[in-house]
Amino acid sequence: MLEILAERFNYIPIIILMMIGLYVVIATGNLVKRLVGLSIFQTSVFLLYITIGKVFGGAPPILENYKADDGYGHGGEGAGHGAAEAGHAADAAAGYAADHAAPAADAGAHAASDAAHQATEILYSNPLPHVLILTAIVVGVATLAVGLALVVRIRESYGTIEDDALNAADYSLESGSAE
Amino acid sequence: MQFLADFLPAGVAMHAPALIVVIPLITAALAALVPNGRVAWIVALVTAAAVALLSLNLLGQVINEGVISYHMGGWAPPLGIEYRVDMLNIALLLLVGIVGLLCVFYALPSVADEIAQNKQALFYSAFLVCFAGLLGVTITGDAFNVFVFLEISSISTYVLIAMGAGKDRRALTASYNYLILGTIGATFFVIGVGFLYMATGTLNMADMAAILEVNGHNRVTQAAFAFIVVGLGLKAAMFPLHVWLPNAYAFAPNFVTAFLASTATKVAFYALIRFLFSVFHPDVSFVEMSFVWLFAVVGTVAMVVASLQAVFQTDARRLLAYSSVAQVGYMMLGLGMGTASGLQAGLLHLMNHALMKGALFMALGAFALNFGVRRVKDLAGMSKTMPASATAFTIAGLSLVGVPLTVGFTSKWYLVTAALERGWWWAVAALMLSSLLALAYVARLLSAIWMDSPPSHHGELAQRRLAPWMVLLPMSLLALANIYFFFHADPLVWLARSAAEAVMGGN
Numbered sequence: 300m301l302e303i304l305a306e307r308f309n310y311i312p313i314i315i316l317m318m319i320g321l322y323v324v325i326a327t328g329n330l331v332k333r334l335v336g337l338s339i340f341q342t343s344v345f346l347l348y349i350t351i352g353k354v355f356g357g358a359p360p361i362l363e364n365y366k367a368d369d370g371y372g373h374g375g376e377g378a379g380h381g382a383a384e385a386g387h388a389a390d391a392a393a394g395y396a397a398d399h400a401a402p403a404a405d406a407g408a409h410a411a412s413d414a415a416h417q418a419t420e421i422l423y424s425n426p427l428p429h430v431l432i433l434t435a436i437v438v439g440v441a442t443l444a445v446g447l448a449l450v451v452r453i454r455e456s457y458g459t460i461e462d463d464a465l466n467a468a469d470y471s472l473e474s475g476s477a478e
Numbered sequence: 479m480q481f482l483a484d485f486l487p488a489g490v491a492m493h494a495p496a497l498i499v500v501i502p503l504i505t506a507a508l509a510a511l512v513p514n515g516r517v518a519w520i521v522a523l524v525t526a527a528a529v530a531l532l533s534l535n536l537l538g539q540v541i542n543e544g545v546i547s548y549h550m551g552g553w554a555p556p557l558g559i560e561y562r563v564d565m566l567n568i569a570l571l572l573l574v575g576i577v578g579l580l581c582v583f584y585a586l587p588s589v590a591d592e593i594a595q596n597k598q599a600l601f602y603s604a605f606l607v608c609f610a611g612l613l614g615v616t617i618t619g620d621a622f623n624v625f626v627f628l629e630i631s632s633i634s635t636y637v638l639i640a641m642g643a644g645k646d647r648r649a650l651t652a653s654y655n656y657l658i659l660g661t662i663g664a665t666f667f668v669i670g671v672g673f674l675y676m677a678t679g680t681l682n683m684a685d686m687a688a689i690l691e692v693n694g695h696n697r698v699t700q701a702a703f704a705f706i707v708v709g710l711g712l713k714a715a716m717f718p719l720h721v722w723l724p725n726a727y728a729f730a731p732n733f734v735t736a737f738l739a740s741t742a743t744k745v746a747f748y749a750l751i752r753f754l755f756s757v758f759h760p761d762v763s764f765v766e767m768s769f770v771w772l773f774a775v776v777g778t779v780a781m782v783v784a785s786l787q788a789v790f791q792t793d794a795r796r797l798l799a800y801s802s803v804a805q806v807g808y809m810m811l812g813l814g815m816g817t818a819s820g821l822q823a824g825l826l827h828l829m830n831h832a833l834m835k836g837a838l839f840m841a842l843g844a845f846a847l848n849f850g851v852r853r854v855k856d857l858a859g860m861s862k863t864m865p866a867s868a869t870a871f872t873i874a875g876l877s878l879v880g881v882p883l884t885v886g887f888t889s890k891w892y893l894v895t896a897a898l899e900r901g902w903w904w905a906v907a908a909l910m911l912s913s914l915l916a917l918a919y920v921a922r923l924l925s926a927i928w929m930d931s932p933p934s935h936h937g938e939l940a941q942r943r944l945a946p947w948m949v950l951l952p953m954s955l956l957a958l959a960n961i962y963f964f965f966h967a968d969p970l971v972w973l974a975r976s977a978a979e980a981v982m983g984g985n
Contacts, residue, residue, distance in 0.1 A: 324658060333658060341665055344672070351676050428675075431622050435668060438629045442661050445636050449654045452640065456647040469648055 309350040316343035328462035330453065334446045341439045345432045352428035360426040482538025491535055495548035495561040498532040498571065499614045499627075501525055506606035515598025519586050522602045526579040529613065533568070533575035540568045547619070555619070556685035562619030565980035569825065569973045570616045570748045574741045577832055578609055580952035581737040581840075587946040588733045588843050593641055601641055605737070608634035612745045621671045621757070622681045624749055625664065628713065632660045635742065639730040652725035659722045663712030670705030673698050674757070683757050691759065700764055706753050707768065713746035716810060717780035720803045727799035728852075732843030735795060739802055739839050740832035747809055747828060751821070755981035760816055774814030778908045780807025785915035789922070794842055794854050797919055798835065801878065804912060805831045811908075812893055815900050822971075822978040823892035829970055830885040833963070834877045837956035841871035844945040844953065854922055859932030863940050866950055868927050870957035875920045877960040880913050885963045885970070892971075 304311065316339055323336025454460050457468050483491070490497065505525040509518040539546055540563055548561040563571070585602075593601050611631025615624055636657045642649030675681060677698045678689040690699060712719040723743075727735045758765045781804050788800035805827070812824020844867040845851050845860055861868040877884035890909060897905040932940040944950075963970050 321662075324662065330654065337658060337661055340662070344665055344669055347669065348672055351672065427681075431681075434622075434626055438626065438633075438664075441633050442629070442657065445633055446654065446657050446661075449636070449640055449650055449657065452643065453650045453654060456643070456650065465651055469651065 309353075310347075313343050313347050313350070316340075316346065330450045330460040330462065331447070334443060334450070337446070338439065338443055341435075341442075345435060345439075348428040348432045348435070352425040354422060354424045357422050357424035360423040480538070480542070482534055483542045484538070486531070486535045491539065493548075494532045494536050494539070495546060495563055495617055496550065498529055498536070498575075499561075499610055499617060501528055501532075502606045502610035502613065506603045506610065509606055510600055510603035512599050515590065515593075515595060515602070516586070518599035518602040519582070519589070522582050522585070522606055523579075525606060526575070526582040526609070529609070530575040530579045533571040536563055537568050537572060539563075540565060556680045556682035559623055560619040560682055560684075561617050562684070563617060565973075565976040566751065566825075566978075567616045567748065569829065569977045570745060571613065572973075573744065573829055573832055574609075574612050574616060577740045577836055577956075578737065580836065580955060581733060581740070584736065584840055584843070584949055584952045585733045586948055588847055588949065589731065591847050592645055592731045592733075594644060597641070601638070604634045604637045604641075605734075607631075608638060608742075612741055615745050615749055619683050620681050621674065621683055621686065622668075625668045625671060628667065628746070628749070629664050631742070631745075632664060632713070635734075635738065636660070638734045638738075639726050642730045642734070645731075646729050648725065649729035652722075652729045656722040656726045659712060659719075663709045663719070665709070666705045666712070667709030670702045670707075670709060673702035673705065677702065683752065686757050687759070690757070695762055695764070699758075703758055703764065703768070707750070707772070710746055710750040710753065713743070714750055715743050715746075715803055715806050717776045717784065717803065717807060720780070720784070720806070723803060724796050724799040727802065727839075728793050728796035732795075732839065732846055735799075736836055736839035736843060739798070740836040743802065743806060744828050744832060747806065751813065751981065754813070755821075760982070766816060769814045769816040772814070773810045774902075774905070777807040777810030777812075777814055778905060780804055780810065781908055781912035782915070785912050785919065788919045789915060791919075792853050792855070794852055794857060794923060795839070797854065797923070798838055798842070801916065801919065802831075802835060804916070805835075805878075807912075808889075808893060808909075811905060812896065815896055815902070815905075817896065817900060818975075818978045818982040819892070819896040819899055821982060822974045823889060823896045825977050826892055826970060826974040827889035829974065830877070830889045830960075830963070833885060833956055833959050834874045837870055837874035837953055837960065838878065840949065840953040840956065841867045841874070844949045847949065848943045848945060849940070854926055856933075857923060857926040858930035859940065860927040863932050863942050864945060865942075867945050867953065870950075870953045871927065872924060873957040873960055875924055879916045879920050883964055884960050885967070886960070888964055888967050888971075 320336050320338070320340025320343060324333050324340065327333050327336065450460055453465070457465055459465060459468075486494070502525050505521050509521045512518050512521065536546065544564075546561075546563040547555070548563075549555065550559040550561060553559070582605075585605075589598055589601060608631045611627045611629075611634065614627030615631065618624055618627060636653050639656060640650055640653035642652075671681070674686055677693070677696070678686045680686055680689060708719070712722075715723045727739060730738065754760065754765060754768075760766060760769070784800050784803035784807060788797050788804065791797035791800060808827050809824040809831075812820045812822075812827060814820070815823075842852075845857060845864060848864060849856070851857060860871075873884065877886035880886040880890040890913065894906050894909055897903075897909070934940070945953075
């Protein structure tokens, strides 16, 4: 049991945050607090995406010596660095990337352009979830902004942001005899 | 059908799948910049006309060449975002495009009455964003893209609903509640997509389906399925998740209600079908079980319970909103049969329901425009004061009940046939019961309109007032379509059948 949890330790804070967020949305009667809960809930999902992008031993997904043959002075150094990175990644991944890293290490000694080509073989973290979440964060911010704007307008016309009081006000409107 | 594919220049036709989403997005910015509401309306009208033309052109292309796969930005799928048009989503694109055009046409007098002068341009801008979002959900073949467009349309919908606050402040709380529930739904959906991404490593729906078929299903994909169904079910107002809908429809501006009732829930329902059939496969055991034990059951309960709730409403638009929840139940039942004929009946009802509810909400909007009425008892004598609108309302109302000579009968006929094919007698019984309840609530509206005498003020009867022709034209078109497509049911039935076959026949 403990082992199962330890293997999935990254999900534990996410689940806790998710439940806190949902609970706040359901339990509170205050419209602003409800939006806070909603944001926590959304953020937990952002974290879920971010953690699945992690590859153990993966390098940051940046092509460091991509422009090595552009005539930069640092071309050679960049290639060497890239090769070192590749070697490091290979160690950490416990042999998984060894096949790819070996040619990359050779390339460090060869021409920089070769290294740039080989560098694509390095084990990288998955950058896609980060990009997706960048979009989702924008969506979340927009939702929060619209929600808060609505709360401001509700406060202006009802004079309260408590759910009970709002329901009472609406009920009196519905049951009132005035049109 | 060749002329449909050819009437646009080749360059435009080639990029039609992208343009249909991009044009409303760009013109939304344009509409926000113009100072005058009327100019913004022209922008919206031109956009909606362009979208309707593009959707017709895409229909021609799909018929001629089969599935269209458009690579956004030239990046090939599965890495790039793919826009994919097949017989299923072309039906939805046509629906959104054409009903959208009619609704925009209707908008000018209605919006001028309900929205403050200085906010009209922004209102049309929000509408165009919503329009683009709905089209985007329909056309995209990328799971995460669905989420983004779903939220684009939802966030602008919250704004549009809240604009009803000028007439009734309850629009604000309705919009806020929709925002909370809609966001929870969207977040559930995105969790589900995340799980699918974990399991398959891709976001392209077709690619997902292929990988799932090879790898098989496990608990991750089952969890993904549950999250996606709940998330999209919330957006589609699937029965126990419908609580946001009645208030949102009742207090939104009339034009918004007419547009949303005939498009928004339909698009979410489409997304649900897309995931059930094109990503998950209906043969997979847990998907198959969900048809019978979830969708059919939930649909049947919705048909009866929501119709019953509708009978006791005092607000006319709220009554029709509950009826919408019941109609979603019909579609869910069709989907739950899990057969091609069931899905066909569900899709047929989806299109027919858009025709009915579009006309009904437009007519209620016309009543509200001329007399400011919204409660059922205030509709008294509308047949004398507004005969044209009352007639359109009556035709669409009878269609809602499923009276012969209207499309409502056609789709219920198909639903009953499909249920009998499956041997589901209880579903037929529920359909009958629900139709009777529909008769009860429509009769309440119609008796107020036709039987009661117009209200008198100091002994003087209310005068006859004609609705503006811009209101009358789209309303009568939709009402006549309710009759026309009973006698010429073939186009819609064919569209529904090919849509059902496109997803049932495997990818």
